[in-house]
Amino acid sequence: MGAGRVCRGGTSARPFPSCAGASSSSSAGAVPPQETASTSVTETVNGSHHFKITGYSLSKGMGIGKYIASDTFTVGGYEWAIYFYPDGKSPEDNAAYVSLFIALASEGTDVRALFELTLLDQSGKGQHKVHTHFGRSLEGGPYTLKYRGSMWGYKRFFKRTALEASDYLRDDCLSVNCTVGVVRSRTEGPKIYSIAVPPSNMSQHIGQLLESGKGTDVTFEVDGESFAAHKLVLAARSPVFRAQLFGPMKDKNMQCIKVEDMDAPVFKGFSNVAYARTELWIYIIAVMQTDGFEYLKLSCPSLLTELLEYVAKVGEHSVSPCLYASETLDGSDVNGRRVKPRI
Numbered sequence: 001m002g003a004g005r006v007c008r009g010g011t012s013a014r015p016f017p018s019c020a021g022a023s024s025s026s027s028a029g030a031v032p033p034q035e036t037a038s039t040s041v042t043e044t045v046n047g048s049h050h051f052k053i054t055g056y057s058l059s060k061g062m063g064i065g066k067y068i069a070s071d072t073f074t075v076g077g078y079e080w081a082i083y084f085y086p087d088g089k090s091p092e093d094n095a096a097y098v099s100l101f102i103a104l105a106s107e108g109t110d111v112r113a114l115f116e117l118t119l120l121d122q123s124g125k126g127q128h129k130v131h132t133h134f135g136r137s138l139e140g141g142p143y144t145l146k147y148r149g150s151m152w153g154y155k156r157f158f159k160r161t162a163l164e165a166s167d168y169l170r171d172d173c174l175s176v177n178c179t180v181g182v183v184r185s186r187t188e189g190p191k192i193y194s195i196a197v198p199p200s201n202m203s204q205h206i207g208q209l210l211e212s213g214k215g216t217d218v219t220f221e222v223d224g225e226s227f228a229a230h231k232l233v234l235a236a237r238s239p240v241f242r243a244q245l246f247g248p249m250k251d252k253n254m255q256c257i258k259v260e261d262m263d264a265p266v267f268k269g270f271s272n273v274a275y276a277r278t279e280l281w282i283y284i285i286a287v288m289q290t291d292g293f294e295y296l297k298l299s300c301p302s303l304l305t306e307l308l309e310y311v312a313k314v315g316e317h318s319v320s321p322c323l324y325a326s327e328t329l330d331g332s333d334v335n336g337r338r339v340k341p342r343i
Helices: 160-164 201-213 233-236 239-245 264-276 281-288 293-299 301-315 321-328
Strands: 005-008 012-013 039-052 073-075 078-085 097-104 113-121 129-132 144-145 151-159 172-188 218-222 224-228 257-258
Touching: 012 224, 039 073, 039 078, 039 264, 073 172, 073 218, 073 264, 097 172, 113 151, 129 151, 144 151, 144 281, 151 160, 201 233, 201 264, 218 293, 224 264, 293 301
Parallel strands: 218 257
Antiparallel strands: 005 012, 005 257, 039 172, 073 078, 078 097, 097 151, 113 129, 113 144, 113 172, 218 224
8 A cells, every 4th residue: 555645537646745835925115213212210219217215304415416316227228317416416506406317327329318307296286396308309309418427407406495395395205207218210111011822722623623523524535434524624734635625626516535545544643633733744744745755655655554554643642753753763663673774
């Protein structure tokens, strides 16, 4: 038996030869200019810290330039601390004012930030004393702290005599709230959204179409058995079927095609492979394109038949093509026999 052929009106051809890709040409138009865009975003990273000072009267007299420090807190990736000077920071004020500052407590260079210092009214009236830089940022921009220990605040934050007579001091306690807004800048390009595309299951559905037998419009007679198929699927998979079923020489009334010199299991395997669109089909195409295929068909028809039967089993049971390659590349045929090349 040979490789098999399709017969109609005295003509014959292999049913599954190479699938030639259709060529298409299009005139290349002018390439439009590429347009890109980006956005610079400058914003603040804000954070607050509450600092309670108890025993205010005991801190008086500790000395000008001496301060009480809060615990450090983190805002915008930097450490900060509140410094309260009970006797003031500057000698020229002669301890007449208390001073309040926010200091950069970690390493940093040219840290730009906005600040707000609030002395809380403890009477419940809500009349807090607020010194803020946030509302005045348009006047001079954010404040720049050059290095660790740099401070922003007020030497004359509150006159001591007025503070001690106010509602800000209650039970010998002061309450301070500090807000820091560290300036950060970044550049944003166009947003790219990606969607995970699931693997195609079209080949599975086409295979199920063959199994169901629905919509078939052509029948193949092979070795006494009939196989129903779909013309469009076969034409898409094989140029020979495309020409025979839809070419100039097509027979409008042709509903049955007889395939000679091919066993039914072999044809069934080819059909399964063609419908499944597996990688094995690509390997079969590559083999049929070689000169050796014609030589094999003429010189060793029995071996070729065994090969086709094996391919049919692979397509029918979904065996990996790599397994087939490992079994045949060592010089053996599919049954393990050594094949001596003809000279």
